[in-house]
Amino acid sequence: MAPKVLVILTSHGKLGDTGKETGWFLPEFAHPYDELVAAGFEVTTASPAGGAAPLDPNSIEMYKEDKSSVAFLNSKKALWEQTARLADFVGKADEFDAVFVPGGHGPMFDLAVDPVSQQLIAEFAAKGKVVAAVCHGPAAFVNVKLPGSGEHLLKGKKVTGFSNAEEEKMKLTQAMPFLLEDKLNEASGGGFVKADEPWGAKVVVDGKVITGQNPASAKGVGEAIVKAVKGG
Known part of the structure; x- marks a missing residue:
């Protein structure tokens, strides 16, 4: 079975009170999807409201020269x-091997506080499934408590996400309901780590x-999700 x-x-498609659009x-x-599909994974999508999940229009413009993103945009709507x-x-x-939360500023506003999202992620973790997120996606983890023990999902773990410095460079610090780096560091007990420079890759x-x-x-x-599920 795949x-x-x-x-x-x-x-969530509105960027705080800025009047700008956001989303995922x-x-x-697109990039994780390519890795997952190449490894034979089946991908199912869900959102708090169901239906259309808002795509951040800025990301379309910023990645219009990125072949993976353009192909995904044009063929996987x-x-x-x-x-x-x-x-x-x-x-x-x-029924699943992993749960994955892509970023974009949207998750800061809904997934961070959505009780169903928290319950789902806690269930995946309790069952020993892979729990993954990127950029602002880890906002979905900041309030997740494990069933039974009531301990935080991230307690004692190393974790990363969009850094305070990166948020400041985007001039969106004031638009955020909280700073992700601070919340992740608090939840993990000081386990937040990041790349040496803003925008550097860090998994x-x-x-x-x-x-x-x-x-x-x-x-x-x-790539890490594939390895964690399949081994090797």
Whole structure:
């Protein structure tokens, strides 16, 4: 049987009170998708609201020269325009090998506080499944508590995500409901790590928890998911 991954996309399309659009970030789904499909994975998409998950228009423009992103944009629209509802997957972690959350600023506003998303990720972790996210995707982890023990998913783990310096360079610090680096560092007990320079690739694997720092890390997160599920 082909390995299966559940991809959780944001349903949030507004960037705080800036009046700008946001959502999920194109290469952060496209690049891992290429790695997963090449390795024979089946990909299922879900979002809190179901239906169309908003794609950050800035990511389309920024990656218009990126072959992987353009091909994904042009041929895989059903993946994000026809997502299932997250609630439909509660109690079904055994049907998948991994859960993956692409970034974009959207997850900072909905997945970080969505109780169904938190429950799903906790279920995957409790079942020993791979739990992965990239860039702002780890926002979905910041409030996840494990069933039974009630311990934080990230307690004692090394973790990464979009850094404070990168947020500042994008001039979006004030638009965020919280700073992801700070929350991840707090949740892990000081385990946040990052690349030597902003925008540098950084993938962190700690047990079954896989995180990537930024768009440059997306391909590596896909590769890490494949390795963690298939071994080798």
